[in-house]
Amino acid sequence: MQRYIVVRLFHALLALFAMSIIVFSLARISGNPMDVLLPEDATEQDFIQTAELWGLDKPLHIQYLVYLGNVLKGDFGVSIKWPGRSTRDLIFARLPATLQLSALSLVVAALLALPLGVMVAVKKDTGIDYAGKVVALLGQAAPSFWVGIILIWIFAVTLGWLPASGREGVASLVMPAFALGWFQVAAVMRLTRSSMLEVLDSEYVKLARIKGIPNWKVVWKHCLRNAAIAPLTYFGFILGGFLTGSVVIETVFAWPGVGLLAIDALRARDFQVVQSVVLFFGVIYIASNLLVDILYAYLDPRIRYTS
Amino acid sequence: MANVAQALPESSRELGGRIQRGMNWARRFPLLSLAVLLFVLVTPAVFADYVAPHDPFKGNILERLQPPAWLEGGSWSHPLGTDKLGRDMLSRIIYGARISLTIAAISIVCGGLVGTTLGLLAGYFGGLWDHIIMRLVDIKISIPSILLALILAAALGPSYFTVIIVVALTLWTRYARLVRGEVLSMRSQDFVAKARVAGASTSRIILRHLLPNVVNTIIVLATLEVGVVIILEASLSFLGAGIPPPNPAWGLMVADGRALVINAWWLSFFPGLAILLTVLSMNLLGDWLRDRLDPKLRNV
Numbered sequence: 151m152q153r154y155i156v157v158r159l160f161h162a163l164l165a166l167f168a169m170s171i172i173v174f175s176l177a178r179i180s181g182n183p184m185d186v187l188l189p190e191d192a193t194e195q196d197f198i199q200t201a202e203l204w205g206l207d208k209p210l211h212i213q214y215l216v217y218l219g220n221v222l223k224g225d226f227g228v229s230i231k232w233p234g235r236s237t238r239d240l241i242f243a244r245l246p247a248t249l250q251l252s253a254l255s256l257v258v259a260a261l262l263a264l265p266l267g268v269m270v271a272v273k274k275d276t277g278i279d280y281a282g283k284v285v286a287l288l289g290q291a292a293p294s295f296w297v298g299i300i301l302i303w304i305f306a307v308t309l310g311w312l313p314a315s316g317r318e319g320v321a322s323l324v325m326p327a328f329a330l331g332w333f334q335v336a337a338v339m340r341l342t343r344s345s346m347l348e349v350l351d352s353e354y355v356k357l358a359r360i361k362g363i364p365n366w367k368v369v370w371k372h373c374l375r376n377a378a379i380a381p382l383t384y385f386g387f388i389l390g391g392f393l394t395g396s397v398v399i400e401t402v403f404a405w406p407g408v409g410l411l412a413i414d415a416l417r418a419r420d421f422q423v424v425q426s427v428v429l430f431f432g433v434i435y436i437a438s439n440l441l442v443d444i445l446y447a448y449l450d451p452r453i454r455y456t457s
Numbered sequence: 458m459a460n461v462a463q464a465l466p467e468s469s470r471e472l473g474g475r476i477q478r479g480m481n482w483a484r485r486f487p488l489l490s491l492a493v494l495l496f497v498l499v500t501p502a503v504f505a506d507y508v509a510p511h512d513p514f515k516g517n518i519l520e521r522l523q524p525p526a527w528l529e530g531g532s533w534s535h536p537l538g539t540d541k542l543g544r545d546m547l548s549r550i551i552y553g554a555r556i557s558l559t560i561a562a563i564s565i566v567c568g569g570l571v572g573t574t575l576g577l578l579a580g581y582f583g584g585l586w587d588h589i590i591m592r593l594v595d596i597k598i599s600i601p602s603i604l605l606a607l608i609l610a611a612a613l614g615p616s617y618f619t620v621i622i623v624v625a626l627t628l629w630t631r632y633a634r635l636v637r638g639e640v641l642s643m644r645s646q647d648f649v650a651k652a653r654v655a656g657a658s659t660s661r662i663i664l665r666h667l668l669p670n671v672v673n674t675i676i677v678l679a680t681l682e683v684g685v686v687i688i689l690e691a692s693l694s695f696l697g698a699g700i701p702p703p704n705p706a707w708g709l710m711v712a713d714g715r716a717l718v719i720n721a722w723w724l725s726f727f728p729g730l731a732i733l734l735t736v737l738s739m740n741l742l743g744d745w746l747r748d749r750l751d752p753k754l755r756n757v
Contacts, residue, residue, distance in 0.1 A: 161596075164596055165596045165599040168600065172600075176608055176609065176611075176613070287741075288733075290736070291684065291740060292729075292732075293688050293691050293692060293708075293711075293736075294692070295692060295695045295708075295712075296711055296732065296733070299714070299715055299729070300725075300729070302715075302718055303718050303722050303725075307719050314718075397607075397696065401695070412607055413696055413697065416607060416611050416696070416697055419611065419614075420611075421611045421612060424607055424608060424611035427607070431601070432600060435600075435604075439599055
């Protein structure tokens with residue numbers, strides 16, 4: 151187990167290193183990094199400051215070390231769109247909104263997907279089961295940003311039940327959370343269905359039935375408890391996906407989170423802010439994948455011995 | 458579980474059976490999805506210059522925000538209405554198909570070529586090659602495409618080039634893994650050993666003996682990926698990290714319509730519907746091809 155964790159940790163570090171190299175070289179690929187790092191109307195003072203911060207007068211490998219040092223300190227220099235604010239402050243100011251949205255959509259996904267998965271498993275080969283398949287097919291084909299806009303059109307514009315965008319009150323959270331959670335529903339539903347089918351066929355379920363336990367209790371208590379393990383570990387995996395999926399959904403609903411910060415910065419060609427959000431999300435993504443890997447290996451010893 | 462299924466009302470099972478038969482039919486004869494593809498996508502995209510009723514870039518500001526023809530205020534000269542600059546929606550969607558298909562074709566070919574080559578090398582030579590290539594795959598998988606797209610667009614600006622790079626970088630890993638796995642299982646088979654005894658060079662073994670055996674897998678994977686690519690490209694364009702305006706990319710059109718959803722829902726609705734139909738029919742076609750050519754890929 152220890153060896154497995156060390157190997158995984160090493161891989162995660164490799165991925166982080168690769169990502170830092172990509173970001174580092176992209177700022178320098180166009181020839182003059184100043185073109186990318188500074189706005190067109192930058193002053194002489196800005197040039198001197200930026201050159202000093204990133205060590206631009208030194209050889210390339212030293213520049214990389216300087217860059218790495220700055221990144222580890224969270225020091226990304228001046229922002230173009232939001233002058234005078236460090237990118238670290240910008241990210242941490244927006245983080246609660248993103249976490250709130252991700253957490254709620256995870257709950258939405260779980261509350262929808264688990265019961266639906268159980269239902270289609272119990273009603274296997276009926277209209278309900280096939281309706282579930284059709285929903286999954288459509289869910290794969292509909293782009294999330296479009297579904298978000300259709301939701302706005304129906305529930306905000308036509309019916310007027312929910313606010314179309316922004317972050318004011320609980321009502322404004324409903325549509326973004328649903329839109330973000332929805333896209334995991336299809337996958338988790340299928341996963342729950344297949345593991346439920348396996349459990350429903352097992353000996354202890356037959357025994358429970360012979361003992362005369364009511365059907366609902368067999369299904370929702372005896373079966374679901376065992377069948378839920380696979381979809382639950384999958385939830386850990388999609389947590390990282392939520393962070394990047396939130397970039398799209400936050401843009402659709404003008405939800406003031408870290409994803410929208412990146413898009414606003416991109417529109418203003420504010421490279422400093424974009425690179426810090428990308429690195430920040432990257433670290434979270436890689437770290438959460440690492441955690442899931444370790445969790446999996448802990449739950450299922452076959453993994454840590456074969457790989 | 459048979460008892461539960463039997464306990465269900467007759468009508469429900471009957472309905473299930475009918476849907477199942479319908480789906481089986483659609484799977485076996487993907488005529489519907491092929492027809493949708495050809496009539497909605499490929500033909501108009503190839504012959505856009507003849508099919509599109511209007512210039513997708515030129516608008517008439519006097520005709521701006523016209524609703525679709527069947528609504529009040531719409532006219533049949535703009536069947537799906539016009540956008541905020543008075544450009545014809547139908548023509549823009551037709552030209553958008555061309556963009557989506559071109560991007561998908563180029564990036565799948567690029568990603569497929571790189572991935573297949575690396576997969577062949579890793580599978581055939583094994584050892585250090587295999588180790589390095591598979592580590593590269595691991596690294597790529599742990600960097601989400603959307604982050605790559607953001608940083609590329611921020612450094613180089615949004616363009617066709619950035620989209621193709623991002624998509625190709627996302628795709629190659631799957632080819633590399635699959636091809637490597639297949640080659641690994643074939644490497645020790647008799648026909649490879651016999652070819653070597655007969656004096657075939659390494660490159661001949663790889664290109665003439667191994668590659669033809671993985672072509673089916675590659676074709677199926679490529680078809681299954683068209684839908685993924687179209688959604689990814691549309692998402693990037695929607696975010697402003699993909700195709701730059703004023704090009705009629707579907708994702709851009711949905712984004713343009715977002716602010717006007719209050720009085721002009723058709724601006725976002727129709728381009729999104731085009732994405733949905735295209736991806737859906739491509740996925741069905743891919744499923745069918747997989748079942749015909751390469752049932753091993755069931756779980757991919």
